[in-house]
Amino acid sequence: MIGRQEYTALVRQASPRTNEAKTLFAAFCVGGIICMIGQAVSDVFTEFLPLDEKSIAALTGMTMIFLGALLTGVGVYDKIGYHAGAGSIVPITGFANSIVSPAMEFHSEGIIFGMMARMFGVAGPIIVSGVCSSVVVGAIYYLVGVAV
Amino acid sequence: MILELMGKYGRVFLCGGLVCLIGQLLINKTKMTSARILVTFLLAGVILEAVGVFEYIEEFALAGATIPITGFGKSLAAGAIEGARIGLFEACTYGMRAVAGGLTAAIVFGFVFALLFRSKSKTA
Secondary structure (H helix, E strand, O other), rough: OHHHHHHHHHHHOOOOOOHHHHHHHHHHHHHHHHHHHHHHHHHHHHHHOOOHHHHHHHHHHHHHHHHHHHHHHOOOOOOOOOHOOOHHHHEHHHHHHHHHHHHHHHHOHHHHHHHHEEEEEEEEHHHHHHHHHHHHHHHHHHHHHHHH | HHHHHHHHHHHHHHHHHHHHHHHHHHHHOOOHHHHHHHHHHHHHHHHHHHHHOOOHHHHHOOOOHHHHHHHHHHHHHHHHHHOOOHHHHHHHHHHHHHHHHHHHHHHHHHHHHHOOOOOOHHOO
């Protein structure tokens, strides 16, 4: 029997040493580039569409999600993600990737219990925590507003 | 004009990159899974917006703050705060309303592209 700490030490020794500086640099660059693409999309929409700021922001997010889903579909996004790590996870395109990727993988298990159910393996926690926290924030603001 | 544009996009690149770098640091140091990373950043966005700090960050970072999942949290909180001015029902539902577009896009595009494309690793 070995203790938990010894085990962790062993795992650390055995797992392949990724060059940490390299992963950080890749995440920084890829994340930065994805955000610049988002900014460009937003700038183009602002220039050519007669919409208010909020709609532009929503549309930009939707466009980035579309791009993330498409690139995942054609198999490019996961290749980027292999090198970029968090650089491809943290942007909203990564959210799209987290939905499309398992949906594709479990296609063979059927449409309903394969795709539709598995789509939310990663997205589920995000949606649940996001919606719940927004309700908390809304309720606090409402109560403070009523009290004042 | 060009200098201005370069400065703006440079800021977006630096800030967006920095957010992702923090995410990568968390992965490297704590072996957090991507779902945990995303939830953490989302909640960070919600909290920053709720305390009123996010708009200052966004003013400087632009898409560098809104394209990462923090922007999704920001929209949720901003919607809820907007709804809270109207009533309790709106306070609870306007967060979801604010991200309805993004969620719809994610679900519909996710479903459609998963129907159209097959996973390479399984078919190969």
